[in-house]
Amino acid sequence: MTDKPEAKESQIWGGRFSRGPSAIMEEINASIDTDRRLWREDIAGSKAHAHMLAACGIITDTDNAAIQNGLDQIAGEIERGEFAFSKALEDIHMNIEARLKEIIGEPAGRLHTARSRNDQVATDFRLWTRQVCGEAEAALKALMRALAKKADAHADAVMPGFTHLQTAQPVTFGHHLLAYVEMFSRDAGRFADARRRMNESPLGAAALAGTSFPIDRKQTAKALGFDRPCANSLDAVSARDFALEAVAAAAIAATHLSRLAEELVLWTSPHFGFVKLSDGFSTGSSIMPQKRNPDAAELVRAKTGRIAASFDTLLIVMKGLPLAYSKDMQEDKAATFEGFDALALALTAMTGMIDDLEPDRAAMKEAAGRGYSTATDLADWLVRTLNMPFRDAHRVTGAIVALAEGAGVPLDALALSDMQSVEPRIDENVYAVLSVEASVASRASYGGAAPSNVKREAERWLATLSKES
Numbered sequence: 001m002t003d004k005p006e007a008k009e010s011q012i013w014g015g016r017f018s019r020g021p022s023a024i025m026e027e028i029n030a031s032i033d034t035d036r037r038l039w040r041e042d043i044a045g046s047k048a049h050a051h052m053l054a055a056c057g058i059i060t061d062t063d064n065a066a067i068q069n070g071l072d073q074i075a076g077e078i079e080r081g082e083f084a085f086s087k088a089l090e091d092i093h094m095n096i097e098a099r100l101k102e103i104i105g106e107p108a109g110r111l112h113t114a115r116s117r118n119d120q121v122a123t124d125f126r127l128w129t130r131q132v133c134g135e136a137e138a139a140l141k142a143l144m145r146a147l148a149k150k151a152d153a154h155a156d157a158v159m160p161g162f163t164h165l166q167t168a169q170p171v172t173f174g175h176h177l178l179a180y181v182e183m184f185s186r187d188a189g190r191f192a193d194a195r196r197r198m199n200e201s202p203l204g205a206a207a208l209a210g211t212s213f214p215i216d217r218k219q220t221a222k223a224l225g226f227d228r229p230c231a232n233s234l235d236a237v238s239a240r241d242f243a244l245e246a247v248a249a250a251a252i253a254a255t256h257l258s259r260l261a262e263e264l265v266l267w268t269s270p271h272f273g274f275v276k277l278s279d280g281f282s283t284g285s286s287i288m289p290q291k292r293n294p295d296a297a298e299l300v301r302a303k304t305g306r307i308a309a310s311f312d313t314l315l316i317v318m319k320g321l322p323l324a325y326s327k328d329m330q331e332d333k334a335a336t337f338e339g340f341d342a343l344a345l346a347l348t349a350m351t352g353m354i355d356d357l358e359p360d361r362a363a364m365k366e367a368a369g370r371g372y373s374t375a376t377d378l379a380d381w382l383v384r385t386l387n388m389p390f391r392d393a394h395r396v397t398g399a400i401v402a403l404a405e406g407a408g409v410p411l412d413a414l415a416l417s418d419m420q421s422v423e424p425r426i427d428e429n430v431y432a433v434l435s436v437e438a439s440v441a442s443r444a445s446y447g448g449a450a451p452s453n454v455k456r457e458a459e460r461w462l463a464t465l466s467k468e469s
């Protein structure tokens with residue numbers, strides 16, 4: 001790597017330097033390719049800071065007006081794609097400040113009074129994270145709405161419920177979808193909690209110790225929508241647990257998304273055939289003309305890796321850092337951005353798939369009857385009707401299932417005489433509980449799979465979600 005002795009010293013911090021950074025120093029130091037995404041937050045923070053400096057008599061109103069106009073002009077330039085970002089200017093903060101100097105001259109140099117890039121970046125990053133937590137919450141609610149709508153439409157569509165991916169007991173498609181609504185509502189709650197906790201302003205903590213200028217941190221906190229200023233200047237510039245909490249919530253939500261994605265992959269396979277995705281959400285194979293692949297579901301499943309990795313990355317960046325700021329913390333943003341980008345895409349794609357999918361009710365019902373899924377209903381009938389202890393009923397039912405298996409018939413097609421050969425007190429009333437419909441209808445305990453419960457729950461969710469949107 002060649003040094004560039006002729007490189008100019010940084011115009012922002014180069015006062016004590018006689019030469020500029022080497023090429024590799026500039027390369028490793030620059031974060032502009034990543035943190036340029038923070039331009040809106042950076043300009044909002046600077047505008048609030050300048051207004052406060054003027055209100056506190058630290059800069060003149062004339063200088064403040066020039067700063068405000070200059071920052072508005074820069075926002076327009078960036079918005080229109082006209083802004084020339086420079087690696088030599090390291091990061092978004094110095095890129096904007098340098099441009100401000102070009103536009104308004106001397107007053108630009110007064111903006112950084114009572115401020116450091118340490119509290120500046122902490123503020124920008126909090127504002128950004130607060131915003132994406134709100135967006136993730138809204139996207140989760142859109143997904144929950146799509147799920148609740150499908151659940152409402154298919155509250156009574158019988159499907160096999162699984163444990164160990166083996167047929168267990170009949171449930172309904174609506175009940176299965178509402179299980180995800182519960183999970184995603186907790187995810188939304190985690191983003192709301194994180195958002196509330198992070199809503200304190202680091203601005204005015206300056207480099208690490210606060211400032212000798214008579215600033216008003218409450219004013220800038222309020223202007224930026226924070227509940228209050230962070231109470232400790234060292235914590236204000238060093239804390240990144242707000243981002244950790246946000247990406248942790250993202251990683252948990254991604255885990256839920258990947259489980260649902262996996263179910264879509266299974267359900268759309270011809271071996272299950274429970275669900276069909278339209279052409280809009282299927283892809284073909286370049287060699288096998290018959291294929292309809294659920295690529296979007298597979299990619300949602302895979303995105304979980306990136307999202308969980310963003311939590312790992314951030315955790316490891318922060319681990320063991322002494323107070324206060326260290327440059328390590330510049331690596332916080334790429335991970336967080338990547339995690340939230342992937343989450344947004346996965347949530348939107350999943351909502352699209354849920355809206356799109358059509359369940360094959362007949363296929364699901366047929367599958368629900370396979371695998372002796374109503375064996376528990378038979379055992380429960382023995383308990384209820386013959387007052388048998390459940391453990392004995394379990395053994396008797398097992399023997400009857402073995403008979404049916406031997407005869408190659410489902411339980412409700414086994415002859416009464418065969419059942420009576422195991423337990424003579426069984427009568428023909430038993431058949432009423434052996435169908436899959438009777439089975440789900442009987443699961444009317446609170447939170448159970450009975451269609452009446454599912455319908456009520458789907459409608460409760462739809463009402464709650466329509467109030468919140």
Ligand code: ARG
Pocket residue numbers: 031035090091117118121325327329330331
């Ligand atoms: N680009 C830096 C970051 O993202 C800004 C803070 C720089 N502060 C400093 N003392 N070098 O962390």
